[in-house]
Amino acid sequence: MxxxxxxxxxxxxxxxxxxxxxxxxxxxxxxxxxxxxxxxxxxxxxxxxxMPGAIDVHTHFDADACGIVADSFYTGTKAAISGGTTTIIDFAEQVKDSTLREALNQWNEKTKDNTYTDYGYHMTISDWNKETEKEMEYMVKEGITSFKMFFAYKDLQVDDRAIYEALKKSKELGTLISFHCENGNLIDKLREEAILNGNTEPIFHMETRPPSLEREAISRLTSIAEIVDTPVYIVHLSSKEGYKEIERAKERGQKIIVETCPQYLLLNKDYYLPKGKDSFEGAKYVMSPPLRDMESNEVLWNGIKLGEIDVVATDHCAFNYKVQKELGIDDFTKIPNGAPGVENRFKLIYTYGVRKNKITIEKLVEVLSENPAKIFGLYPNKGVIKEGSxxxxxxxxxxxxxxxxxxxxxxxxxxxxxxxxxxxxxxxxxxxxxxxxxxxxxxxxxxxxxxxxxxxxxxxx
The missing domain is CATH 2.30.40.10 (Urease, subunit C, domain 1)
Known part of the structure; x- marks a missing residue:
């Protein structure tokens, strides 16, 4: 039957x-x-x-702030499949002074018998050393064929030498590394100056992470990748400045795979402005990179249409407004960094992309299903309606x-x-x-x- x-x-x-x-x-x-x-x-x-079930290749379920988890893997994947996403790839995060295997074991415990979607992991590398390099080989054997590195956040950030060495190892293994591209050192300095000057409101999250620092990190990444001669994947591209930097690198012949998210297509920096009585409401939109201008929204939509942006993911990282986001009510640097979105991605891209004639229904399937499956080794089991899938x-x-x-x-x-x-x-x-x-x-x-x-x-x- x-x-x-x-x-x-x-x-x-x-x-x-x-x-x-x-x-x-x-x-x-x-x-x-x-x-x-x-x-x-x-x-x-x-x-x-x-259509094939959508694939969200950028989630952070089970994120903790003040001892509270908003979306666990159980609730988060339930929301995902309710919104048309049947597979997710989450980030298993190595912490400093620990191993990739320890991170994998931890994520396996979180997900065991606990997800409504099928799932996989990217492995975040935050402590680059010879042991980590060796462990990359083990991860590939476990079916983890993608990694992530950060240009920002002190607890995750790696230096240029580590990026160069990791890219060389990744090229040897035939894997892919994705990158969070913001200049973390300068962001930290700008944040310090903002607080010293009494600028504590959520809008200063955006002000201290200008698009020039996304552009600079992309430029640095593509320069390193050019030396290694290997493709890279840029997560959550947010700005026209970053997009133009990618264009320049592609003109030099570099292979760059690009992801953006619905928030960078549909929302803009005005959401950080105080509204009515609640001057803190901008905290809901504290995510990194921050929201940009409306011109960037249109540049990114056009990038999807032209095939220059390959994937639309969510960067779903949910924290409650009450209690969790309120940790930073007097200091924007203490607002937990992230926002929800896994439930709404499919319909938003259909409504504001397909119905607004920015993209076709075929392009929706390409960036939500087919490309993610192909890029991250799930195709043709996932991402396509085909005999045998x-x-x-x-x-x-x-x-x-x-x-x-x-x-x-x-x-x-x-x-x-x-x-x-x-x-x-x-x-x-x-x-x-x-x-x-x-x-x-x-x-x-x-x-x-x-x-x-x-x-x-x-x-x-």
Whole structure:
């Protein structure tokens, strides 16, 4: 007995196909017409798009502030799959004076029998040494074929020499390193000066992280990568300045894979301004990099359209406004750095990208599903509707209209970045490896069934 999805429009990056899909067990076994067999369950997708489950390659679940976790892997992945994301890749973070294996063990404990989506890890490298270099080989054997390094944050930041040596090792292994590009040393100095001058409000989070410091870090990274002659991945690109620096590096022949996030497409620096009686509300938008100007929003949208930006992820890192964000009510440097978004990404990109004619529905599938799967070694099991692929399928009714409201969200946080935004679309059905998890926007399988995905080395686009 199988499941037939019929009458829908199957979307890939190459176009739209009007055929039926047959699922048996966890896999798509056939795509065609008149493929049903006796006793197959029939799902009529008339009027809906049928798309591969989205993949969010940039999440930080289980983030702690003042001893509180807002979105655990349990709640965060429940929100993710409610919003059309069937696979996530989270960051397992090595801390100073510890090993990559210790980080992996810790993340395995957090995720065990605790995720509604399938999942994998990137490994954050914050303590570069010979042991860490050797451990990269072990991570590849465990199916972790991507790493991350930071130009900012004292507890995570590495120097240029470490970046150069890690890139050489990564090239040897055929893996990929992603980078948070902001000049951390100068940011720390600007933050010190702001506090000394009595500038404590949330807006100074943005003021002390100017786009020039994103541009500078990108320039430094691409200079190092040029010496090593290896591709790099830039996470959460936020600014037109950073985008132009990437263009310059690409003109020199460098291979750079670029990610941005919905907040850098839809929100802008005015959100840091005091509103009404609550002068602290800008703390909701304290994330790094910070929000930029509206011109940057448009530059990044155009970058997606042109294929210069490859992935739209979320950088979901949820902290509650009350208690957690309020840790910095008298000092913006103490505001926990991060924001939620995993639940809203799919519909936001559809509503403000596809419906506004900034991108096509095919491009949506490319940047939310296909490219992430290809880059990070999940393709063709994930990211595409194809015979032999995992039956991670989203049936999306494009006409349903709703308003984003934090009180109704699944993600376990007390606000929403996009409160009051109109969004279009309804998830009629969402399947994870052939299991029906969501029906008409409701979780119908209450047991987390996500599996760890041991990834291959990715394909550089």
């Amino acid at each position: 199988g499941i037939i999805i019929t009458n829908g429009k199957i979307v890939s990056s190459k176009g739209i196909l009007e055929k039926d899909i047959r699922i048996v067990g966890e896999k798509i076994v056939e795509i065609g017409l008149d493929i049903s067999k006796a006793e197959d369950e029939i799902i009529d997708a008339k009027g809906s798009y049928v 995992d039956a991670d399928i989203v049936i999306f009714n494009p006409e349903y209209k709703s308003i984003i409201n934090a009180e109704e969200q699944v993600q376990n946080v007390d606000y929403n970045l996009y409160e009051g935004f109109t969004q279009y679309g309804r998830f009629e059905y969402i399947f994870l490896r052939g299991q029906l998890i969501v029906e008409k926007e409701k979780i119908v399988n209450s047991t987390p069934t996500g599996k760890y995905q041991k990834r291959d080395k990715g394909n550089i686009l």
